[in-house]
Amino acid sequence: MSQEEIIIAAENEIADPGSKGLSVGIKGTKLELFIVKKNSKITVYENSCPHTQGPLDWTPDQFLDMDNNYIMCANHGALFEINNGLCIYGPCKTQSLKALSYTIKDGNIYLML
Numbered sequence: 001m002s003q004e005e006i007i008i009a010a011e012n013e014i015a016d017p018g019s020k021g022l023s024v025g026i027k028g029t030k031l032e033l034f035i036v037k038k039n040s041k042i043t044v045y046e047n048s049c050p051h052t053q054g055p056l057d058w059t060p061d062q063f064l065d066m067d068n069n070y071i072m073c074a075n076h077g078a079l080f081e082i083n084n085g086l087c088i089y090g091p092c093k094t095q096s097l098k099a100l101s102y103t104i105k106d107g108n109i110y111l112m113l
């Protein structure tokens with residue numbers, strides 16, 4: 001059986017650097033996630049902070065710090081590396097965001113289930 005894929009965004013609808021949050025319905029449940037693009041590289045994470053399991057954003061689609069160098073949780077200021085989701089500052093230091101598998105085909109980003 002082949003792996004199921006769901007289209008979640010067009011690659012060019014995300015600014016570089018930039019981020020976008022969205023919610024995807026999967027088999028009756030809702031998965032909250034966000035996409036980050038920096039230096040043409042895409043990363044996709046579950047929108048759940050390791051500190052409280054709540055969403056990271058207060059402002060829609062805003063997941064990066066002011067310098068666009070880290071993913072930032074708006075709740076208590078935790079900073080995460082963009083490439084691997086590792087928390088390097090804040091109450092969940094050394095914990096990580098949950099990375100989600102994706103693939104890019106024909107300019108679209110697909111979540112792999």
Ligand code: FES
Pocket residue numbers: 049050051052053054056073074075076077078090091092
């Ligand atoms: S909820 Fe993210 S740092 Fe506290």
